[in-house]
Amino acid sequence: MPDRLWTSRGYQPGDLAGILALRHITFGEVDKHRLLPEVWKWQFLDNPAGPGYQRLADHAGTIVGQYVAIPTRFHLATRPGIETILAMSCDTMTHPAYRKQGMFVTLAQELNTELAERFGVTTVWGFPNANSHPGFVGKLGWFDVHEFRTWVKPIQSRHVLQRYVRSSALADVLGVVADTLYHIVAPRPTGPRRCTIKEIPAFDIRFDGLWTRHCSLTRIVQIRDAKYLQWRYLGAQVFEYHPFEVTVAGSLEGYFVLRVLTLFDLTFTAVVDLFPCPIVDAEITREILSFAQVYASERNCAFLTALLPPAYLVHLTQFGFLKVPQALTMRRWYLGARCPSAEESFFRDINNWYITYGDTDII
Numbered sequence: 001m002p003d004r005l006w007t008s009r010g011y012q013p014g015d016l017a018g019i020l021a022l023r024h025i026t027f028g029e030v031d032k033h034r035l036l037p038e039v040w041k042w043q044f045l046d047n048p049a050g051p052g053y054q055r056l057a058d059h060a061g062t063i064v065g066q067y068v069a070i071p072t073r074f075h076l077a078t079r080p081g082i083e084t085i086l087a088m089s090c091d092t093m094t095h096p097a098y099r100k101q102g103m104f105v106t107l108a109q110e111l112n113t114e115l116a117e118r119f120g121v122t123t124v125w126g127f128p129n130a131n132s133h134p135g136f137v138g139k140l141g142w143f144d145v146h147e148f149r150t151w152v153k154p155i156q157s158r159h160v161l162q163r164y165v166r167s168s169a170l171a172d173v174l175g176v177v178a179d180t181l182y183h184i185v186a187p188r189p190t191g192p193r194r195c196t197i198k199e200i201p202a203f204d205i206r207f208d209g210l211w212t213r214h215c216s217l218t219r220i221v222q223i224r225d226a227k228y229l230q231w232r233y234l235g236a237q238v239f240e241y242h243p244f245e246v247t248v249a250g251s252l253e254g255y256f257v258l259r260v261l262t263l264f265d266l267t268f269t270a271v272v273d274l275f276p277c278p279i280v281d282a283e284i285t286r287e288i289l290s291f292a293q294v295y296a297s298e299r300n301c302a303f304l305t306a307l308l309p310p311a312y313l314v315h316l317t318q319f320g321f322l323k324v325p326q327a328l329t330m331r332r333w334y335l336g337a338r339c340p341s342a343e344e345s346f347f348r349d350i351n352n353w354y355i356t357y358g359d360t361d362i363i
Contacts, residue, residue, distance in 0.1 A: 011054040018063035019079035060096035067107035077219035125337040146350035148333035189290035203229040211262040214276040219352035254279030269296035271306035282335035
């Protein structure tokens with residue numbers, strides 16, 4: 001192991017430029033919105049659950065690594081009526097020139113100790129990527145909760161095939177054939193019949209009532225009140241989230257959030273969040289997914305994607321979503337956590353969790 005030339009410390013005012021410079025070196029232009037100072041402040045300072053927790057590696061005034069987490073407010077069945085703060089690990093970064101020096105483990109262990117001793121936070125959770133996953137599980141005491149598979153509903157397959165077929169003309173022909181065959185057997189989108197769907201400019205007090213009615217949807221669920229939703233989906237306009245309310249006979253029954261993204265030259269629409277699930281029942285939930293498919297088609301997207309726990313996947317599969325083979329998956333979605341041993345069986349069971357793309361820090 002190379003000599004350690006860096007020291008670890010907490011965040012200090014004035015560190016922002018160095019953190020963003022490290023992000024650019026580590027990730028380049030991937031998710032370039034997160035290189036903006038205002039986005040960093042939104043995520044780590046303006047969070048309604050509180051400011052982020054940070055440990056930084058410093059070499060002669062240059063930030064060369066970080067391990068950070070943000071507080072997240074949860075409703076847990078084991079603590080009914082009590083808001084519980086869990087720490088969500090995110091934005092782990094190590095400068096390429098400082099790898100294999102134990103930086104990641106050192107910073108993480110120091111932050112975990114600080115979380116417990118200073119803030120009383122004993123559970124850390126998150127979505128390690130494929131590179132960091134072995135370190136989280138092998139060295140930091142994390143356990144795997146679940147590996148989410150990627151589910152998509154194809155819309156224009158030629159966009160996907162162009163990544164694998166050298167001839168654009170051939171990709172277009174194969175795409176038409178694949179889409180024609182798929183649309184013969186897949187459920188077609190239909191317009192809303194029982195519900196009314198409307199894009200909204202803000203999450204008002206009605207969404208506090210919605211959360212109160214459905215907070216016991218499952219045993220582990222991030223608090224989705226108006227304060228959180230306004231921050232998460234409308235606090236950083238650059239991400240261009242589009243939230244929609246779902247009403248039935250004038251009563252608010254749920255919401256969902258859509259976002260159009262481009263990754264690896266593929267444009268697609270993600271159902272970022274949907275709550276509760278189902279919204280009223282399977283029929284209305286299908287009307288919502290139909291709306292999302294039409295929305296994606298109108299924007300020339302290759303596919304529609306959504307992320308839900310296993311217990312809720314039936315709503316996707318019955319609407320024609322397909323599981324992407326692991327070899328073609330653009331990202332592997334590992335959900336993991338570390339917690340006191342007495343609570344491990346509770347947090348380890350994926351059937352206790354309600355998770356959507358909106359609970360991640362990626363989409």
